[in-house]
Amino acid sequence: MRIDKVETAKRADALVRFSGERDPRRLARELGVEILARPFAAQKGAYTVIMRVPFIFIKDDLDPNMERIVMAHELGHHILHRKEAEERGGFQEYDLFALNAGKMECEANVFAAQLLLPDEEFLEYAGRGWDTASIAAAMETDVNLVALKGDIMIARGYTLRSQPHRTRFLSAPA
Numbered sequence: 225m226r227i228d229k230v231e232t233a234k235r236a237d238a239l240v241r242f243s244g245e246r247d248p249r250r251l252a253r254e255l256g257v258e259i260l261a262r263p264f265a266a267q268k269g270a271y272t273v274i275m276r277v278p279f280i281f282i283k284d285d286l287d288p289n290m291e292r293i294v295m296a297h298e299l300g301h302h303i304l305h306r307k308e309a310e311e312r313g314g315f316q317e318y319d320l321f322a323l324n325a326g327k328m329e330c331e332a333n334v335f336a337a338q339l340l341l342p343d344e345e346f347l348e349y350a351g352r353g354w355d356t357a358s359i360a361a362a363m364e365t366d367v368n369l370v371a372l373k374g375d376i377m378i379a380r381g382y383t384l385r386s387q388p389h390r391t392r393f394l395s396a397p398a
Contacts, residue, residue, distance in 0.1 A: 227327055227330050227331050227334065229334050229375060229376045229379040230376070230379050230380055232300075232304065232331050232334040232335055232338070233334060233335075233337075233338040233376050233379075233380070235303055235304060235335060236300070236303075236334075236335045236336075236338035236339040237338065239251065239303060239339070240339065246339060246340060246342070247292075248292060248295035248296040248298075248299045248336075248339060248340070249292075249295055251299055251339075252280055252295065252298075252299050252302070255278075255299075255302065256277075256278065257278045257279065257280055257299070257302055258277060258278065258279045258280070259279075259280050259282065259295075260279060260280070260281050260282070261281075261282055261283070261284035262281045262282070262283065262284060263283075263284050263285075264281075264283040264284075267283065268282070268283045268286060268290070268294045269281060269282050269283065269294040269295070269297065269298045270298070271298045271301035271302060271305075271309055272309055273306060273309045273310045276310075278302050278306065278309075280295065280298040280299070280302070282294060282295060282298070289364055289365060289366070290366070292340060292365075293336060293340065293365065293366060293369060296335070296336035296339045296340050297332045297333060297335070297336040298332070299335070299336075299339070300331065300332035300333070300334075300335030300336055300339070301328065301332050303335065304328070304331050304332065304335060305328050305331070305332070308328065333369075333372055334372065334376060336369065337369050337370075337372040337373040337376060338373070338376055340363075340365060340369065341363055341365065341369065341370065341373045343377070345363065346359065346363070346370075346373050346374075346377065347377070347382070349362055349363070350374070350377075350384060356370045356371050356374070371386075374386060
């Protein structure tokens, strides 16, 4: 399975240009996506379409940074995979950011990284030689999202060193 990181990132960039916004909760509301908190036991989020109304379900006790990541991921499904969600009856997320996840999960991850992490800010920190942990701390996000952002920038032609991604960082603890 191969995803086109550059094309997926362009979709996130187009949304930001159109709305002037990077906050996934605000973007979802602007796009008419209903957001409902749920006391999920294992999963952190899900996207579905019910009677032509798109919904994002989000775990009700996530810390604000993780909530932003999960919301951005689910918003990625809305932008990239709405038709498939309508046909399948939605998606359930258990192992977000798993390297062995399907194409749609990987695309939603790329979308989230591009939406939440502006190129200029990322490149500024990377240009200083900062590692993924330092960039993640400065950008108030997860190191795995930063590593994925680096892969997007590499795919766009920047000379950076690819960083490994932990496979199940958005999964519920065992």
